[in-house]
Structures are given as C-alpha cells and as structure tokens.
Amino acid sequence: MRIVPNTHTNHTALVTGANSGLGFEAAAQLAEAVRHSDAWVGFEDPTGTLVATARAISDRAKRSWVYDVMVDPAWRGRGVGRALVEALLDHPAVRRTQASLTTKDAQGVYAPQGFREVVSWGDRTTMARPRPVTPRT
Numbered sequence: 001m002r003i004v005p006n007t008h009t010n011h012t013a014l015v016t017g018a019n020s021g022l023g024f025e026a027a028a029q030l031a032e033a034v035r036h037s038d039a040w041v042g043f044e045d046p047t048g049t050l051v052a053t054a055r056a057i058s059d060r061a062k063r064s065w066v067y068d069v070m071v072d073p074a075w076r077g078r079g080v081g082r083a084l085v086e087a088l089l090d091h092p093a094v095r096r097t098q099a100s101l102t103t104k105d106a107q108g109v110y111a112p113q114g115f116r117e118v119v120s121w122g123d124r125t126t127m128a129r130p131r132p133v134t135p136r137t
Helices: 012-018 027-035 080-089 108-115
Strands: 002-004 039-043 050-058 065-073 098-101 115-122 124-130
Touching: 027 050, 027 065, 039 080, 050 080, 065 080, 080 108, 098 108, 108 124
Parallel strands: 065 098
Antiparallel strands: 002 039, 039 050, 050 065, 098 124, 115 124
C-alpha cells in the first residue's frame, strides 16, 4: 500500500460502494469537496486502486477539521485507518493545528493519535487533538 499524490480524484468506489451511507448525493460531491480541501491523503493497493481516503480543512495556524475518513471494508482491521489519519495529521496544512472531527463509531482509530472526546450527542462524538507544542528557538 502506498500514499497516492493529492491529484487522485477517483473516489467513486469508496463512496458508492462500501460507504454509500455517507449521505453524498453523488461521488462527484466528494470529489468536489476534496478539490477544495486544504489537505487530502489517500492510500492505494498494489494494483493502484484507491482503498482509503481522508481530507481536512485548515487555517494552517490554529485549527483544522478532519472529514470523510474512509477505508474500504476489505482493508479494515489492518491499521490502514490509523496510518491514514497519521498521514493526514502530518500534512503541512494540518500538522501545527488543533484537529477536530466528528465520528459515529471510530473513536478507537483516533484516540491513539491523541484525539479526546469533547462532546457526544445521539450517536455522534466530537473529538479534538490539541495543537502540538512548538519548541521555542
């Protein structure tokens, strides 16, 4: 598995197949959201098929918000989600910010990355990872 360049826009299989419950009207809506996001990472399998994707919006200084973290079901349980989030958090637009997100059931993916619960309502949990401390020079 490898990280793909952020020019990758083929999200159709992840949106229309395994993750069709996301509420997107069409895969094109996700592709549009990715194009306008400050950060995007994706992983492909050895055949070049996109198997995981995540994006974030960011002010690049204080705060970012993580969206649309998706891993193909065939690749779940192998650490792909955690590696994907780690790669996104290391993106230049995100790495110096407090990152936040909302999830229904993936708290275990985010907790090892330093995310902690902020608030829960219904079946959703908002989590945040503190802004990394930058050493003074």
